[in-house]
Amino acid sequence: MSNARVFLLMAGLTGLFVALGGAFGGRTGMGIALAVAALMNVAMYYGSARMVLRMYGARVVTRDEAPWLYDMTDRLRLRAGLPMPTLAIAPHDQPNAFATGRGPENAVVCVTEGLMALVSREELEAVIAHELAHIKNRDMLLQTVAATLAGAIGNVANFGLLFGGDEDRPSPVALIGMAIVAPIAAMLIQFAISRQREFRADAVGAEICGRPLALAGALRRLEAGARAIPMHVAPAAAPMAQVNPLAAHGGRMMKWFATHPPTEERVARLEAMAGEQRVLQLA
Secondary structure, eight states, X not given: OHHHHHHHXXXXXXXXXXXXXXXXXXXXXXXXXXXXXXXXXXHHHHHHHHHHHHHHTOEEEOTTTSHHHHHHHHHHHHHHTOOOOEEEEEOOSSOOEEEESSSGGGOEEEEEHHHHHHSOHHHHHHHHHHHHHXXXXXXXXXXXXXXXXHHHHHHHHHHHHHHOOSTTSOOHHHHHHHHHHHHHHHHHHHHHHHHHHHHHHHHHHHHHHSOHHHHHHHHHHHHHHHHHSOOOOOGGGGGGXXXXXXXXXXXXXXXXXXXXXXXXXXXXXXXXXXXXXXXXHHO
C-alpha cells in the first residue's frame, strides 16, 4: 500500500508542476525551471554521501576498527541481497542512524556513538536493517526526484512572478496566489513521500532482521533519546536520520509538515506486523 501511495503522491507532484508550468510559462518556462532544479539536485545526489557525513561529523570505519559492527552489518546485508555498504560512526551522544549514497553499490550506513551505547544488540541490528531497507528500496534516488520536482515548482512560481501576467496568462493577483500556494503544496507532498518511505523502510527492515518488535523497541529508545539529547546538525541533513534528530530543539511539528511519521504510529504498525507473524507461526 505504501508504494501505491508514493506513486500517487509522485503523480500529484508531477501534475502540480505541469499545471503550474502551463499557467506561468508554457513549455519553455517548465523546461527552464526543471533544468535549474535538476542541476542543483543532481549535484547534491552525487555528492550527498560526503556532504552528509561532513554535516554529522562522521568518520568512515573499517572492519579492524569496529569488527562486531562490520560483521553484524555484513550478515544483514547478505539477507537483504545487498553489497556491503561503507560504515561510518558519528560522534553524537544522541542515538540515531542514517543511510546515504547514490545507490546500493556506493551506499553508506552511519550510526552514532550514542546509539551503540544505548540499544541492545538486537535493537542495533534492527536499526541497521532499517537503513539497509532504505538502500534496498533506493529511497535516496526517489527523494532526489521528489526534491527536484518540488524545487522546479518553486522555480516556476518565481519565474511566473517575474515574467508572467500578459493577456494569455492569469492576472497578477492569481500569479501571486499560485506562487505562494504551489511551493507549499509541493513541500507537503515531498514530506508525505518521505513519511511513506519511512513506513516502508520499517516494514522491509523488520523483514531483513526478522524482529519487528526489536525495531519497535529501538524506535522508542531513539525517539526518547532525540527529545532528551540535543544534536547539532544542519536541518538539511535531519530528514535522513531514522528519527528526527532536532526533536530536542523544539516541539512537535504539525503532522503534515513532518518529514518523519509519528513514532507511535510506526511502533503500532511494527507490533501489528509481529502479531501477524505469530498468527502465521501458529497456523
